[in-house]
Every structure is written in structure tokens, then in C-alpha cells.
Amino acid sequence: MIEIPVEHGLMIAAVLFLIGLAGALIRRNFVYILLSIEIMLNAAGFAFVLAGARWLQPEGQVMFIFILTMAAAEVSIGLALILRIYHKFKSLDSDKADKIKG
Amino acid sequence: MLDLIWIIPLLPLAGFIIISLFGKLMGRKTSSVIGVGVVGLSAVFAILAGITFMSRLPGENVFTKQLWTWINIPGFSVNMGFYLDSLSTTFIFIISFVSFLIHLYSSYFMKDDEGVIRFFAWMNLFTASMLLLVMADNLLLLYLGWEGVGLCSYLLIGFWYKDPANGHAARKAFIVTRIGDTAMAIGLFFLFRAFGTLNIHEILQSAPHVWSSGSPEARIAALLLLGGAVGKSAQLPLQTWLPDAMAGPSPVSALIHAATMVTAGVYLIARTNAIFTLAPAVMTLVAIIGAVTLLLAGFSAIVQKDIKRVLAYSTISQIGYMFLALGVGAWSAAVFHFFIHAFFKALLFLAAGVIITNLHHEHNMFKMGGLRKKMPLVFYTFLAGAGSLSALPLITAGFFSKDLILSETFASGNGGVLLWLAGLTGAGLTALYTFRMVFITFFGEAKMEPEGKRSSLMFIPLVTLAILSIIGGYINLPAHHSITAFLQNSLPAFHGDASHGTDIILKVVSGLTALAGVYIAYLLYIKRPQMVYAWKQKPFGHFIYTLWFKGWRFDDLYNYVFVYPVVAIAKINRKDFIDSIYTGIARLMMLLHEGFILSQNGKLRWYLAFIVIGVIIGFTITVFL
Numbered sequence: 001m002i003e004i005p006v007e008h009g010l011m012i013a014a015v016l017f018l019i020g021l022a023g024a025l026i027r028r029n030f031v032y033i034l035l036s037i038e039i040m041l042n043a044a045g046f047a048f049v050l051a052g053a054r055w056l057q058p059e060g061q062v063m064f065i066f067i068l069t070m071a072a073a074e075v076s077i078g079l080a081l082i083l084r085i086y087h088k089f090k091s092l093d094s095d096k097a098d099k100i101k102g
Numbered sequence: 103m104l105d106l107i108w109i110i111p112l113l114p115l116a117g118f119i120i121i122s123l124f125g126k127l128m129g130r131k132t133s134s135v136i137g138v139g140v141v142g143l144s145a146v147f148a149i150l151a152g153i154t155f156m157s158r159l160p161g162e163n164v165f166t167k168q169l170w171t172w173i174n175i176p177g178f179s180v181n182m183g184f185y186l187d188s189l190s191t192t193f194i195f196i197i198s199f200v201s202f203l204i205h206l207y208s209s210y211f212m213k214d215d216e217g218v219i220r221f222f223a224w225m226n227l228f229t230a231s232m233l234l235l236v237m238a239d240n241l242l243l244l245y246l247g248w249e250g251v252g253l254c255s256y257l258l259i260g261f262w263y264k265d266p267a268n269g270h271a272a273r274k275a276f277i278v279t280r281i282g283d284t285a286m287a288i289g290l291f292f293l294f295r296a297f298g299t300l301n302i303h304e305i306l307q308s309a310p311h312v313w314s315s316g317s318p319e320a321r322i323a324a325l326l327l328l329g330g331a332v333g334k335s336a337q338l339p340l341q342t343w344l345p346d347a348m349a350g351p352s353p354v355s356a357l358i359h360a361a362t363m364v365t366a367g368v369y370l371i372a373r374t375n376a377i378f379t380l381a382p383a384v385m386t387l388v389a390i391i392g393a394v395t396l397l398l399a400g401f402s403a404i405v406q407k408d409i410k411r412v413l414a415y416s417t418i419s420q421i422g423y424m425f426l427a428l429g430v431g432a433w434s435a436a437v438f439h440f441f442i443h444a445f446f447k448a449l450l451f452l453a454a455g456v457i458i459t460n461l462h463h464e465h466n467m468f469k470m471g472g473l474r475k476k477m478p479l480v481f482y483t484f485l486a487g488a489g490s491l492s493a494l495p496l497i498t499a500g501f502f503s504k505d506l507i508l509s510e511t512f513a514s515g516n517g518g519v520l521l522w523l524a525g526l527t528g529a530g531l532t533a534l535y536t537f538r539m540v541f542i543t544f545f546g547e548a549k550m551e552p553e554g555k556r557s558s559l560m561f562i563p564l565v566t567l568a569i570l571s572i573i574g575g576y577i578n579l580p581a582h583h584s585i586t587a588f589l590q591n592s593l594p595a596f597h598g599d600a601s602h603g604t605d606i607i608l609k610v611v612s613g614l615t616a617l618a619g620v621y622i623a624y625l626l627y628i629k630r631p632q633m634v635y636a637w638k639q640k641p642f643g644h645f646i647y648t649l650w651f652k653g654w655r656f657d658d659l660y661n662y663v664f665v666y667p668v669v670a671i672a673k674i675n676r677k678d679f680i681d682s683i684y685t686g687i688a689r690l691m692m693l694l695h696e697g698f699i700l701s702q703n704g705k706l707r708w709y710l711a712f713i714v715i716g717v718i719i720g721f722t723i724t725v726f727l
Binding site: 021024025028033094095097098099 | 703704705706707710711714
């Protein structure tokens with residue numbers, strides 16, 4: 001079995017994270033922003049699993065389960081908010097929702 | 103009895119507290135009764151204490167009463183304590199007794215004034231502070247009384263505060279005396295550093311052992327104390343506040359000039375005589391200040407129009423005599439003159455107060471005239487005071503005190519003929535300006551019809567003081583010198599070398615000078631008033647007249663040297679450049695605030711971008727630094 005160096009895995013995690021970040025920064029649609037955030041969360045989870053496998057510790061996978069749970073909660077709340085915003089502004093454009101700054 | 107001496111200053115203080123707290127509740131009448139009553143009781147206690155004190159002489163000539171510890175930290179402890187010796191006993195008697203007469207007079211004089219309640223509160227505080235000043239057994243307590251006196255003078259001079267000129271006079275009195283007070287405070291620090299205590303008795307006891315005669319330390323200490331004394335006693339160069347202090351009601355002037363305030367400086371020098379004795383140069387300076395002041399003030403008094411300003415300049419001049427006496431080492435003579443001066447000066451001010459109120463608040467003497475027939479009682483009492491002020495020989499008390507100063511100045515090793523001549527000229531001037539005032543005010547044709555309030559409450563003090571101004575001198579007849587002997591229990595004896603023969607010649611000369619002054623006043627202001635008028639028309643005469651009228655233009659001098667430059671600097675620095683540092687900080691904060699408001703634009707992606715930038719900066723710093 002060929003050992004895959006841990007750096008390669010980390011690089012994938014970093015690239016995944018950057019893709020998510022760029023998506024969150026560039027897209028204006030709330031649904032896509034939410035999607036990009038999910039990608040970033042998965043990148044972080046991937047890094048955890050990688051680290052757990054590298055040092056043969058179970059905590060990496062435990063943390064990934066936490067992240068999954070958290071992401072599920074976050075998505076449900078986020079979608080609810082997006083629904084409310086859509087009702088209010090008749091649009092999913094985040095830049096049009098700048099009135100909620102308070 | 104002497105254990106109860108703390109009651110003497112406590113009573114007026116209690117009066118002040120009660121009147122200021124409950125004055126409105128009690129009403130005007132009750133407030134003035136309390137105001138007069140507490141000072142009267144205080145005077146009774148003072149007289150009883152004086153009698154008890156004298157009965158213990160000559161065995162125990164000092165009595166101290168420690169009440170409690172005021173301040174106690176390592177290396178510095180001050181007691182709340184009172185000190186009674188023949189010097190402070192004399193002062194306590196005069197202060198409480200004359201204050202009582204003035205309070206009695208004011209109870210009628212001020213009864214229709216709207217501010218009568220605060221008037222009595224402040225008068226009581228004034229008396230209490232002055233009593234504290236003379237009874238204190240340490241210099242810090244003395245300083246407390248000293249400042250209290252300054253505060254009350256400010257409050258009372260500006261009593262009729264609705265006229266801005268009065269407020270100006272009050273501030274002037276406060277600020278000018280404050281200059282002296284600062285010197286005195288530095289003097290206290292200096293003395294504490296040298297002796298490690300502020301107890302007057304201990305300082306005076308150890309001063310001759312610590313400092314040798316004429317040493318620079320003694321000179322500095324004496325000079326600093328003198329600075330305080332000239333401020334409070336309105337001597338050169340800080341005399342300018344006193345003529346303006348006439349803005350207050352007449353009883354206030356009487357209190358400031360006779361019983362309290364201006365005599366504080368005389369008391370301070372007499373009290374700390376041991377330090378002054380160690381600095382002969384400063385003693386000479388005191389004598390010169392006194393001599394110059396008495397001459398300058400005497401000349402100024404000759405040309406004044408306002409009756410109260412004449413009296414003000416005469417006070418400066420008479421305190422000048424006391425300083426002259428202190429300077430030549432005639433300690434007891436100075437205190438004796440203070441004793442007599444308190445009577446006749448209070449009398450003159452109170453009588454002037456009656457005249458002014460009865461003539462619709464007219465201060466100008468030249469608009470009075472002919473009051474001899476209209477107000478006989480005021481005339482005779484005023485004449486008694488004027489005679490005493492001019493030191494008319496043998497029949498008045500002022501003669502005995504002033505003559506004692508003159509002859510001891512002549513005989514003293516520290517004095518000499520020059521100082522004596524200055525004093526003698528001053529005596530002639532005194533008689534001249536005093537009787538000028540009498541002749542202009544009471545003789546000639548009547549120009550105004552007096553009407554207004556008169557009451558026995560005002561005349562009792564006048565008559566009492568008039569009697570004392572005449573007979574007060576007999577307690578110190580040249581043959582007995584009873585008050586001199588009494589005072590020498592606490593003050594050094596006078597050392598002079600005048601033979602009895604010279605003494606009699608000096609007495610005759612000074613008596614004749616006073617009479618000559620009266621005669622010149624008679625010539626100039628009754629016989630030939632047109633002569634003075636003609637002098638005033640000539641350019642030189644006019645110049646001299648304005649110079650004297652404005653008090654030798656000291657006000658202008660100080661304005662140009664001190665006041666205007668400061669005002670000019672203040673104008674340049676109107677924006678206050680030191681303050682701009684603080685306003686600059688505030689402005690920067692405002693700017694940042696505006697900037698951060700811009701960043702809160704509600705655009706979600708911007709926030710995210712800033713978070714990313716912040717994280718990158720944070721990581722960069724932690725990784726690379």
C-alpha cells in the first residue's frame with residue numbers, strides 16, 4: 001500500500017477551503033453562500049479526519065461528527081433565515097438585504 | 103476659668119453655623135439677635151479670661167490648652183491648641199469687645215438690608231477666624247484663622263454683590279492678600295523644615311539656638327513672614343486693596359480696620375518676634391516699610407473726597423506706625439497703638455456710617471458740610487475719634503500711643519532720627535487730613551439735610567468707643583507704663599538710650615506737630631478754602647493732586663507691570679494651545695468613529711472579506727513574528 005503523504009491531503013483541504021471561501025465572497029445569492037460555507041466546513045472536517053488518521057487517534061473522526069451535526073443545525077437555521085429574507089425583500093441577493101444592519 | 107477659653111472662638115463660630123443653617127427659618131430679627139449675642143457672650147468670656155489671666159501674673163504668664171490632635175503622621179503632628187499670654191490676651195479682648203460693639207451697631211444699621219442674615223453669619227465667621235488666629239498655639243492653626251479672615255473679607259467687601267464694582271473690590275482684596283499669604287505659607291514650610299514643628303512656642307524657644315543672629319536662614323524666614331504680614335496689613339507694596347475695600351457696608355469697614363484683618367500682620371510679627379530679632383536687616387526693612395507707608399498713605403489721605411477713603415488711607419498710615427514700632431524693636435508700643443487704634447478707628451467708621459446713611463448714601467465730603475448742628479452726637483463722638491487719630495496732646499489716647507512709638511523710634515538703636523522724622527511728618531499729616539475731614543464734613547454751610555435711621559443701638563457703641571478713645575491712653579501713662587509692663591510678659595522689652603530730658607522734648611515736639619497739623623487744616627479749609635482751590639489749578643499742583651488722589655498710582659503701576667501683560671498673554675493664547683492636545687485626541691476619536699461607521703454597511707460579503715483579511719493578518723503575525 002502506498003503511503004499518501006499527509007501534506008497532499010492537507011493541500012486538498014486547503015484548496016477545498018479556498019474554493020468555498022471564494023464562492024462565499026463572490027456569489028451574491030444566499031443559497032450559494034450557504035453552499036460555500038458547507039464546502040468550507042467540509043474542508044475543515046477533512047483536515048480533522050486526515051490528522052486523526054495520521055496520528056492514529058479517534059478524536060479526528062469524533063470532531064468530524066461534531067462538525068456534521070453543527071452543519072446540519074446551521075443549514076436548517078440558515079434556510080429558515082433565507083426564507084424570511086426572501087419574504088421580506090422578494091430577492092435572494094445578499095447585497096439587497098443590507099437594510100438589516102440595524 | 104482658663105480651661106474654658108475654647109469657648110471664646112467657638113461662640114461666634116456656632117453663631118455662624120446656626121445662622122447660616124437656620125437663618126431663613128428663624129427670620130431676620132432672631133438671626134441678628136443671635137449674631138450679636140454670641141459675640142457679646144464671647145466678649146464676656148474674653149474679659150473674664152483676661153481677668154483670670156492677670157490674676158495669675160507674674161507667676162504663670164503663659165497658659166496653653168490642648169484640645170485634641172488635629173493631624174498626626176510620623177514626623178509631623180499638630181494639635182488643636184490655644185495659647186494665652188499677655189499678647190494674645192490683649193488681642194482677644196480688643197477683637198471680641200470691639201467686634202461686639204460693631205455687631206450691636208450693625209443690628210440696627212443693617213436691619214432693613216435684604217441680606218441681613220448672611221451679613222451676620224459672615225460677620226460671626228470673621229470674628230471667629232480672627233479669634234482663632236490670635237489664640238492658635240501653632241502656626242498651622244494660625245494659618246487657618248488667617249485664611250478664614252481672608253475669605254470673610256472677600257465675602258463682606260463684596261456684600262452688595264449686585265454692583266460689579268463691589269465684586270471687583272472684593273476680588274482685588276482677596277487676590278492681593280493672597281500674594282502675601284503664599285509667601286507666608288512658604289515661610290511655614292521653611293520653619294517646619296528648620297525646626298520640625300509648627301508650635302509657635304517651641305519655634306521661638308529654639309530659634310536662637312538653631313540660628314545665629316543675622317544668619318541667612320533667619321533672614322529668609324523673617325522675610326517670608328513679613329510677606330504675609332504686609333499683605334494682610336495693607337503695607338507697601340501690597341497696600342492697594344484697602345482703599346477699595348470701602349465697597350462693603352460701614353460696619354464691615356470698621357471690623358476690617360479696627361478689630362480684625364489688618365492687624366493680623368502686626369500680630370504675626372509681634373508673635374514671631376524671636377525670628378525677627380535674629381534678622382536685624384529685616385527688622386530695619388520692617389521699620390522702613392512702615393515709615394514709607396505711613397508717609398505715602400498720609401499724603402494720599404489729604405486729597406481724598408470720599409470720607410471712607412480718607413479713613414482707609416489713615417488706617418494704612420496708622421498700621422505703618424505699628425510696623426515702624428515693630429521694626430525698631432518697640433514691640434509693646436506697637437501693640438499699644440493697635441489697642442488704641444482699634445477704638446478710634448472703629449468709632450470713626452461707625453460715625454461715618456451714620457453720616458452716610460443719613461445723607462442718602464452720599465460719600466463725598468464736599469457735599470456734606472455743616473453737620474455739627476444737625477447731628478451733634480455724631481459730631482462729638484467723631485471729634486473724639488478724630489482727636490485721638492490726630493494724637494492731640496494729653497487729652498486723647500492716640501497721643502500716648504503714637505508718642506510712645508515716636509520717642510522709642512528716636513531712642514532705638516535700630517531706629518534713628520530719619521525714621522523719627524518720617525514718623526513726625528506723618529503725625530503732622532495725620533492731624534492735617536483728619537481735621538480737614540472734620541472741618542469739611544461738620545463745619546461750613548449745610549448742603550444736605552440729614553434724615554434717616556438713628557437709634558440708641560447705634561449710639562451706644564459710638565459713645566462707648568468715644569470714651570475709650572479719650573481715656574484709653576491713661577492705662578499707659580508715661581509714669582506707670584502698665585500695659586507695657588503687662589505686654590512685656592510675652593514680648594521683649596524695649597532697649598533704648600534716651601534720657602528723660604530728651605524724652606520730654608520729643609513729647610513736646612510731637613504734640614506741637616499734631617496741633618500745627620490741626621491749625622494748618624483750619625487755615626486751609628475754614629479760613630481760606632480758595633487757596634487750596636488755586637493750588638489745584640496750577641499744573642504742578644494738579645499733577646500732585648491726581649498722583650495723591652490715586653494713591654501714588656500704585657494701581658496703574660501694577661496694572662502695567664502685572665495685569666496687562668498677563669491679560670495680553672491670555673489673549674494671545676485664547677485658543678489655549680495646551681488644551682488642543684486633549685481636543686486633538688477627542689477629534690481623532692471622532693474621525694475613527696466616522697470611519698468605522700462606514701465599514702458597517704450591511705453588506706454580508708464585505709464582512710466576510712474583512713474577517714478573512716483579519717484572520718490572514720492574525721496568522722501572519724503569529725507565524726512570522
